[in-house]
Amino acid sequence: MIRTPAKTNLPVMLPYDPTGRVAADPIMFSRWLASMPIWVLPMMAACLVLWPAIAHAASNYSYGQATSALFKWMPFIVLDGFLLNVVISLFTMIFGTFFGVLLGLGQISPAGWIRIPAKIFTQVFRNSPWLVLLFVVLLALPFEITIGGVIISIPDWTKAVFGLSLPVMANISEVVRGAINSVPSGQWEAAESLAYSRRQTLWLIILPQCFKRMIPPWMNWYAILTMATPLCSLLGVEEIITLSRQAIEAEDNHPELLVPFFGFALLIFFAYCYPIARWTVRLERRFQVKL
């Protein structure tokens, strides 16, 4: 684990959580990912190349064949497959952030009829298995809609975006709520006593202070989300895993192909998310110092 370097040797007091637990690390995933040394990437690539050589040296389907099959399919897997994962993750993040911010602001509303539903929504979608949400959305949404006689078919990947947006939204909602609550109550009181309205206090005083604090956990959720996009293959979305499977099938389903192909998918995800995680941890450290 990379930890924020202590500026002194003195014991550090962890953030206080009234429930008695040690406050959860909001960017735990990124911290874990970023803690890997940079040589993990070439090492993974090396494993991928060497694996068939070791495991299947004796088999009739040679190492060379497996590798050349992978190379042959690589542009297809990356440009058709992984690119769709990226597109899904970006759209999901846009929707998830938009609705997550609304929900998060709802969670701190003084009006119970906004706050309570917002809290329930957040908790339900935050704690449901992502795959279940994906399936519910897939089955609940029609595969085409008719507007004024024109039939518009809804591609599966947009449904996947919708399904993944729900848990992302709920988690962003918590990020927003947590950041707002981390601003000392004295800021609210000072603003109140200067006759700022509640809305002005929130938008002029509170949110500008916690905006920076929301960025690292927000990026953390982006990395987690990206890693979760292969779930869409279960809905038949033609993303990296689906296409890898198709490629293996086209190569006559040799079991020797499984490790190179899926290993390659793993490598790509790692290569994409690792820099994001490093950046997240760096930003978190920088924003922590300056308040």
Added chain:
Amino acid sequence: MPNDNWTPDQPLVSIKDVRKSFGSLEVLKGVSLDVMKGEVICIIGPSGSGKSTLIRCINALNDIQAGSITVEGQEVHTEKLDKLELRKKVGMVFQQYNLFPHKTALENVMMAPIKVLRKSKAEAEQTARALIKKVRLDGKEGAYPGELSGGQQQRVAIARSLAMNPDVMLFDEVTAALDPETVKEVLVTIKDLAQEGMTCILVTHEMGFAREIADHIYFTDRGVIVEHGPPATFFDNAQDPRTKEFLSQIL
């Protein structure tokens, strides 16, 4: 809603039999006091006696369970209260300064007049610069709170409050978080204000200061006002044993 019946010869702030509980803990058990326009009063008393709670009731940061508080004749604790109108009249300075850390000293001071009082930027800035000068911080307009010392931050907080042109100022132990050397600069600022005729309600542990500037001292203990009087009488001729004990400990 300004109360048209109020005239300056009536108390500017009038507190009558105020009771306040946090859950089952009764913190104020029937407190009454009046403050006339231009008067400076100091509230002293042991920790936990309800001093902060009392002055936070005056600008409706706390609600009360019984009794009444009026500011310029306007009842504070009613459903009909326009909190924003009340808070334009009542300025407050906190122990922890509570400056907005993402704004410069100047912005801290001029923001509320622009956003709340809808003044023009030019007018607000002119007033803000004058106030910063008044609290003897000219040259620090562009500094962020994190770049200022505690005493400087507290003086910006006072200027910020004054920028709203309040009729009464509340000070809650505003020097309690400061280094002994910087306490004085803040006290001088408050003294200037008091001498200009600003109505001030101060909670303080600085007895020498209280004696010097207050028109009237109130001593609270366990949610009641035990004794009050002009400083000379209060400090030299305290009657209640609790007051005597407190004074003997603190003086």
